[in-house]
Amino acid sequence: MTLHVFSLQHDRQGLSEVERIASGIDEAVTQLRKSSAVAGSVVLSTCNRVEVLLDTDEPGAADLRTVLNAQFDTPPAWDLYLGEAALGHLFRVAAGLESMVVGEREIAGQLKRALTDAREAGESTHMLNIAIDDALRTSRRVSHETTLEGAGRSVVSEGLDLLEVADWAKLSVLIVGTGAYAGAVLAALRRRGVANIAVHSASGRGERFAASHDVADQPDLEAGIAIADLIVTCRGRGGHVITPQLLSEVAGPKIFLDLSLARDVDPEVGQREETQLIDLARIQEALGSGIDEDTRRAGAIVNEGIAETLTKLRVRAVDPAVVGLRESVMALVDDEVARLPQRELTHEDAARSLRRLATRLLHVPSTRARLAAEQGRTAEYLRAMEHLYGIGEQSGIDADTLEQDVCPVTHLGVSDLEHS
Numbered sequence: 001m002t003l004h005v006f007s008l009q010h011d012r013q014g015l016s017e018v019e020r021i022a023s024g025i026d027e028a029v030t031q032l033r034k035s036s037a038v039a040g041s042v043v044l045s046t047c048n049r050v051e052v053l054l055d056t057d058e059p060g061a062a063d064l065r066t067v068l069n070a071q072f073d074t075p076p077a078w079d080l081y082l083g084e085a086a087l088g089h090l091f092r093v094a095a096g097l098e099s100m101v102v103g104e105r106e107i108a109g110q111l112k113r114a115l116t117d118a119r120e121a122g123e124s125t126h127m128l129n130i131a132i133d134d135a136l137r138t139s140r141r142v143s144h145e146t147t148l149e150g151a152g153r154s155v156v157s158e159g160l161d162l163l164e165v166a167d168w169a170k171l172s173v174l175i176v177g178t179g180a181y182a183g184a185v186l187a188a189l190r191r192r193g194v195a196n197i198a199v200h201s202a203s204g205r206g207e208r209f210a211a212s213h214d215v216a217d218q219p220d221l222e223a224g225i226a227i228a229d230l231i232v233t234c235r236g237r238g239g240h241v242i243t244p245q246l247l248s249e250v251a252g253p254k255i256f257l258d259l260s261l262a263r264d265v266d267p268e269v270g271q272r273e274e275t276q277l278i279d280l281a282r283i284q285e286a287l288g289s290g291i292d293e294d295t296r297r298a299g300a301i302v303n304e305g306i307a308e309t310l311t312k313l314r315v316r317a318v319d320p321a322v323v324g325l326r327e328s329v330m331a332l333v334d335d336e337v338a339r340l341p342q343r344e345l346t347h348e349d350a351a352r353s354l355r356r357l358a359t360r361l362l363h364v365p366s367t368r369a370r371l372a373a374e375q376g377r378t379a380e381y382l383r384a385m386e387h388l389y390g391i392g393e394q395s396g397i398d399a400d401t402l403e404q405d406v407c408p409v410t411h412l413g414v415s416d417l418e419h420s
Contacts, residue, residue, distance in 0.1 A: 002059075003131055005081040005089055006052040006068060009098065013077055015281050019261045021050050021076050028071035033123065035067060040125030042118040042132065046110050047155070047261035047280055048099065053090065053132070055125040087131060087309060091302045094135035095142045096149075102295060103148025106155070106184075108139045130312060138305030145301060146294040155283060156184045159257050160192065162278050162286055163230070168192040174218060174228035175199045176242070177235035178209040181259050185232050186213055200224050202241070222246060230255045233264035240266040247272065332360050 008018050022045045029043050029052060037058040044051040058064050069075035081089040089098075094111050096103045115132045118124040143149045165171060171194050175182055178201045189197060198216040199206050210217035218224035225231055225247065231254065235241055242256065242265045253274035258265040263279060270277030336357045341349060365385075372381035385391045 002056060002083050003086040003090075003127065004054040004056050004058070004064065005086040006054070006065070007079040007081065007089065008050045008076055009079070010048040010284060011098075012079060015048070015261070015284060017076065018048065018050055019263075021072065022261060024071050025050050025052070028068050031071060032064060032067050035064065037064065040118070040128050041123050042114050042128055044093075044111055044114045046107065047259070048107075049093070051090075051093065053086075053128060055127045084306075084310060088302075088306055090131060091135045091138055091306050091309075094132075094139040095298055095302050096139070097295070097298060097302065103142070103146070103298065104155070105139075105143060105149055108136055112136055126316070127313065130316065131309060134305060134309040134312070138302055141301050141305070142298045146298050148294050148298055155280070156181065156188045156259065158286065159259060159278055159280075159283050160188055162283065163255055163257060164276060165230070165255070168194050171230055172196045172228050173198070173230045173232065174224040175215075176221070176231060176233040176264060177201065177260070178203070178205045181234035182209065183213070185234060185259070186215065189232075198224055198228070202235075222250065225254070226250050228254075230257065232257045232259065234259045235264045240264065242266065242269060244268050244272065329361065332357060336360075 008021055010018055025043060025045055029041055032038060032052075032054075033041055035056075035058075038054055038056045040055040042053040044053070052068065054064065056064065065078065065080070068078070092098050094108055096105060096107055099107050111132060115124060115129070118128070168189075173189055173194055173196065175185055175197065176199075178199065182199065186197065198218040199210050199213075200218045200221050201209065202221070206219065207217045209215075221241070225242070226249075231242070233242065233256070240263060244266060247254075247269065254272075254276075256265050256269060256275070256277045258277065258279040261280065265277060265279065267277070267279075269275060336353050339356075340353060369381055369385075372378055
């Protein structure tokens with residue numbers, strides 16, 4: 001099986017395209033999972049990107065793309081990453097190197113939740129688990145060994161920095177929505193000295209959120225906007241919750257920070273007199289992606305993580321074959337043990353049984369050797385014998401090292417057999 005990643009990113013396809021596809025991606029992947037070629041999937045959908053990670057044996061992914069695109073009126077312009085390129089993309093995303101703000105940590109938490117959801121739904125696979133877990137582990141290394149996390153501010157903080165606020169302590173703020181961003185908004189506001197904060201939620205969760213975060217609950221949206229200086233929206237359920245019509249009776253200067261991918265604030269609101277509107281598109285324009293020494297160090301850490309994971313996945317790929325080989329050989333051993341005479345065994349009994357076992361073990365390789373010679377594949381067969389049994393020149397293989405190594409399945413070495 002091979003890792004495939006279908007990707008849409010804020011800086012390549014644009015936020016509006018990410019927003020469009022995010023609204024229908026769950027249904028699209030539900031259809032994709034019906035394909036026999038897809039063993040597992042994990043979907044990462046955020047305000048900046050949509051990533052569909054697949055464990056599949058479909059070589060070119062053309063059929064998968066067709067199924068994925070069938071759910072959209074206009075097919076998305078997916079970036080497709082395969083195999084090692086897919087793993088590299090995953091690691092860079094997890095480390096925050098592909099984010100609006102380089103090094104931000106929000107994406108790692110979102111990826112972890114996406115994997116958890118896939119595991120709980122039975123949609124992940126061993127390969128996807130290894131790839132994503134290792135990507136998250138490498139992301140933590142980047143966080144600990146560089147200062148990118150501190151230097152790379154979150155989208156929330158970046159949005160607040162763009163606002164024209166003279167004195168944060170005097171500000172009255174209304175947060176619209178109680179999702180994951182709401183807590184981050186609240187923490188960022190308090191770091192700036194804001195004390196007068198209320199929350200509104202049309203879903204009825206505002207009261208519970210207010211009680212647990214020590215803020216005021218505002219059940220009336222229009223009334224809350226009327227008394228607030230800054231309105232931060234992070235609802236993101238689709239459809240404009242704040243419109244020019246809603247504000248028709250609201251007077252005075254207002255500042256709106258719309259952090260929702262599916263915009264909560266109608267863009268026309270920004271045209272009102274004495275009104276400032278900052279949304280994700282504006283935040284994207286303001287962000288830079290300068291590469292400093294820490295970014296290069298992060299890239300090196302990511303490359304190390306990718307190399308380690310590739311080695312791990314390559315080893316795991318042969319596990320089923322090793323298990324099958326061991327089970328086959330042990331079945332032959334059990335059969336020979338059952339054929340031993342029911343009396344005290346002699347040296348000749350043991351020798352006869354071992355010779356018979358050796359003959360049975362060599363039967364298939366010997367037969368295949370004759371067939372390979374008849375088909376003109378002698379050189380290919382000899383190379384296989386060299387790698388499997390150490391017979392031949394053993395180019396690039398240290399026999400002593402192999403003797404000291406352990407089986408990836410049983411974790412036993414040759415020396416362990418002496419005591420078994």
